[in-house]
Amino acid sequence: MSHGSVTPADTPPDTPADPEIRAERAHLAASREALRRMRDEVLATETALGDAVADKFTNEVLRRARRTRAEQLAALPDVPLFFGRLDFEPGTVFEDGAETGPDTDTGGDADRVHIGRRHVHDDQGRAMVLDWRAPVSVAFYRASPASPMGVRSRRRYGFDGGARLTAYEDEPVAEPAPAGVAGGLLAAEIERPRSGPMRDIVATIQPEQDDLVRAPLERTVCVQGAPGTGKTAVGLHRVAYLLYSERARLSRSGVVVIGPNRSFLSYIANVLPALGEVQVGQATVEELLGRVPVRGTDPPETARIKGDARMAEVIRRDLWSLPVEPAETLVVQRGARRWRLYPEELAGLLAELRQRGVSYGAGREMLAHRIAHEVLTRMEAAGEVCDDRTHTQVRRTREVKAAVAAMWPKADPVKLVWGLLGDAHRLARAAEGVLDADEQAAVAWGRRPRGVRSAPWSVADLALIDEAADLIERQSGLGHVVVDEAQDLSPMQCRAIGRRAGSGSCTVLGDVAQGTSPGAASDWTAVLGHLGKPEGVVAVLERGYRVPAQVIEFAARLLPVIAPGLGAPVAVRRAAGSLRVSAVGAEAFAASVAEACAEALDGEGSVGLIAADGDIAGLHAELAGAGFAVGVLGGDGAALGADRLVCVPASLAKGLEFDAVVVAEPARIAAAEPRGLHRLYVVLTRAVSVLHVVHAEPLPDPLR
Numbered sequence: 192m193s194h195g196s197v198t199p200a201d202t203p204p205d206t207p208a209d210p211e212i213r214a215e216r217a218h219l220a221a222s223r224e225a226l227r228r229m230r231d232e233v234l235a236t237e238t239a240l241g242d243a244v245a246d247k248f249t250n251e252v253l254r255r256a257r258r259t260r261a262e263q264l265a266a267l268p269d270v271p272l273f274f275g276r277l278d279f280e281p282g283t284v285f286e287d288g289a290e291t292g293p294d295t296d297t298g299g300d301a302d303r304v305h306i307g308r309r310h311v312h313d314d315q316g317r318a319m320v321l322d323w324r325a326p327v328s329v330a331f332y333r334a335s336p337a338s339p340m341g342v343r344s345r346r347r348y349g350f351d352g353g354a355r356l357t358a359y360e361d362e363p364v365a366e367p368a369p370a371g372v373a374g375g376l377l378a379a380e381i382e383r384p385r386s387g388p389m390r391d392i393v394a395t396i397q398p399e400q401d402d403l404v405r406a407p408l409e410r411t412v413c414v415q416g417a418p419g420t421g422k423t424a425v426g427l428h429r430v431a432y433l434l435y436s437e438r439a440r441l442s443r444s445g446v447v448v449i450g451p452n453r454s455f456l457s458y459i460a461n462v463l464p465a466l467g468e469v470q471v472g473q474a475t476v477e478e479l480l481g482r483v484p485v486r487g488t489d490p491p492e493t494a495r496i497k498g499d500a501r502m503a504e505v506i507r508r509d510l511w512s513l514p515v516e517p518a519e520t521l522v523v524q525r526g527a528r529r530w531r532l533y534p535e536e537l538a539g540l541l542a543e544l545r546q547r548g549v550s551y552g553a554g555r556e557m558l559a560h561r562i563a564h565e566v567l568t569r570m571e572a573a574g575e576v577c578d579d580r581t582h583t584q585v586r587r588t589r590e591v592k593a594a595v596a597a598m599w600p601k602a603d604p605v606k607l608v609w610g611l612l613g614d615a616h617r618l619a620r621a622a623e624g625v626l627d628a629d630e631q632a633a634v635a636w637g638r639r640p641r642g643v644r645s646a647p648w649s650v651a652d653l654a655l656i657d658e659a660a661d662l663i664e665r666q667s668g669l670g671h672v673v674v675d676e677a678q679d680l681s682p683m684q685c686r687a688i689g690r691r692a693g694s695g696s697c698t699v700l701g702d703v704a705q706g707t708s709p710g711a712a713s714d715w716t717a718v719l720g721h722l723g724k725p726e727g728v729v730a731v732l733e734r735g736y737r738v739p740a741q742v743i744e745f746a747a748r749l750l751p752v753i754a755p756g757l758g759a760p761v762a763v764r765r766a767a768g769s770l771r772v773s774a775v776g777a778e779a780f781a782a783s784v785a786e787a788c789a790e791a792l793d794g795e796g797s798v799g800l801i802a803a804d805g806d807i808a809g810l811h812a813e814l815a816g817a818g819f820a821v822g823v824l825g826g827d828g829a830a831l832g833a834d835r836l837v838c839v840p841a842s843l844a845k846g847l848e849f850d851a852v853v854v855a856e857p858a859r860i861a862a863a864e865p866r867g868l869h870r871l872y873v874v875l876t877r878a879v880s881v882l883h884v885v886h887a888e889p890l891p892d893p894l895r
């Protein structure tokens with residue numbers, strides 16, 4: 192790749208000498224002004240609001256739509272409106288030299304478009320900035336010497352912290368690019384110091400990522416990727432892309448992004464709004480399935496069995512053991528006459544309905560209808576005139592209701608699971624031949640909790656309740672579901688999420704080497720099967736953008752133990768001095784950690800001190816006592832971005848990143864849980880620039 196002129200970003204002249212930069216800045220300012228006008232227009236449009244009471248709802252909907260549209264058009268002050276430009280061969284984009292807008296006539300004989308986060312047009316409706324998701328923009332990410340897509344040259348821009356354009360880099364598409372990461376601006380973008388939440392990567396999406404981002408809505412995509420390969424980024428950008436290309440379908444059915452915990456969700460919360468998408472739901476699995484408050488935690492083995500797909504069969508059997516054959520004749524009194532249905536007739540109706548494959552609740556409804564129908568058949572045979580009203584009346588008689596209640600009892604998902612886990616005999620009946628005695632003992636509550644509200648519900652129980660709920664009444668699906676850190680989902684959780692997706696598609700993101708939950712997945716085909724999307728396509732991302740090679744090579748020493756057969760990631764950057772490992776004496780440990788933090792703070796950007804959960808409070812107290820401004824990451828993620836230095840419990844590190852990371856005592860992280868080495872792998876791969884490992888105990892074997 193060859194570069195055009197690059198103005199050093201560290202000395203941005205207010206009136207740059209380079210006329211190209213002056214012209215580009217003018218276009219940026221004009222685009223910003225045009226976007227402001229577009230937004231003002233939306234807000235000023237007085238949609239004809241009706242005043243009749245019946246119109247109130249419509250009015251509210253219109254108002255809300257207007258507000259959303261205005262939010263989508265709000266320019267974020269520190270995010271530049273465009274980040275790239277394409278010069279196409281003339282006639283590729285515009286017919287006969289037509290131009291995109293008033294500022295795009297400097298391309299000589301080229302068709303020139305600026306690519307940005309939003310579509311911006313001028314007064315006459317001519318495009319000033321094309322949305323990165325528009326079909327023409329694809330070439331920005333994919334044009335290559337082998338397939339130039341009509342592009343002559345691609346320009347990327349550099350900006351300073353205030354979104355002021357300070358540099359550009361031209362890349363003639365016909366020239367082959369060297370292997371490794373693209374030009375200086377791309378490397379600079381990746382290394383730009385982090386502060387606060389995750390940001391978008393629209394300016395620098397790589398071809399292998401773009402393939403996944405633009406995969407069609409119908410396709411379920413499963414991305415296996417080493418730490419920092421951009422899985423989360425790909426998932427969020429795919430959402431933005433799908434909302435652009437399939438807006439009508441998805442705005443009806445909805446999209447949700449599922450992440451491992453609240454602090455992770457707050458970390459990624461700004462990415463979609465920065466791309467103009469303000470209406471995507473985000474939830475943890477616990478929130479998504481939360482029919483009861485979670486109060487308890489299961490031992491790992493219990494969690495693993497409760498998460499096993501065999502539990503679906505146990506629950507199905509337990510629920511369908513509820514309908515029982517009637518013992519008594521049903522007698523319906525109408526006026527002076529009595530109509531009888533004998534037990535064997537009722538049993539026939541029951542058996543027939545059980546075979547139908549309908550949900551439990553629907554079957555129950557149908558039973559009342561079938562009974563009423565039988566009674567009416569008899570009445571008609573005896574010469575009585577019946578109509579729909581008669582049917583309804585019969586169905587609603589006390590006798591029919593009582594017969595249905597006895598034969599096909601009402602079921603409630605929470606009570607069902609409560610009853611099942613709290614009754615060893617009932618569990619044994621439902622689990623016979625499915626779970627062995629030890630497994631049954633592991634999932635049963637020692638003693639039945641008094642009520643459903645006071646039960647020590649665990650996260651794993653939520654998926655059991657959800658399974659029961661769906662058997663009782665089928666749920667309707669969303670248009671698209673993105674699941675991040677999917678390797679940690681149990682099969683039962685996958686089933687629950689798959690039901691939310693219904694006939695819609697999923698983006699499944701994860702890394703089997705980072706699986707830390709008791710039932711963590713080692714095989715994506717199985718995950719897709721449990722999600723009910725066996726046709727999903729598994730793709731592998733290999734190039735790691737976050738972590739420098741020296742650091743990833745150190746962490747990858749764990750791979751043969753934690754994920755045999757999984758290839759080591761290929762880092763796109765090497766950075767001398769990016770890895771330090773300090774062995775210190777136990778007495779000097781705290782001071783050494785503090786010193787490592789101080790050194791990390793000398794550099795730019797965010798610093799994470801990661802340690803075993805149980806060590807965090809002590810380390811935080813030491814640091815605060817030594818005068819550091821330091822926060823502790825808690826469940827809500829509020830500490831991210833508040834202080835430059837944050838203490839991070841190892842269990843919350845997943846998915847996060849910091850410019851510099853200090854890892855205190857890896858052996859204790861590894862020893863803290865059954866899949867501790869997987870946790871350690873996660874922890875060691877959070878650094879963008881520098882990783883400093885400080886230890887007094889010996890390093891875990893594979894790292895030595």
Ligand SMILES: Nc1ncnc2c1ncn2[C@@H]1O[C@H](COP(=O)(O)OP(=O)(O)OP(=O)(O)O)[C@@H](O)[C@H]1O
Pocket residue numbers: 380381390391392395396397400416417418419420421422423424425702705736737845846847848876
């Ligand atoms: N094409 C790209 N251009 C610039 N930055 C990128 C690109 N792809 C990824 N990154 C950056 O690399 C970092 C890692 O990305 P991301 O968090 O999406 O990776 P991940 O695969 O989800 O990692 P993990 O498995 O550790 O959760 C982020 O800072 C992201 O912005």
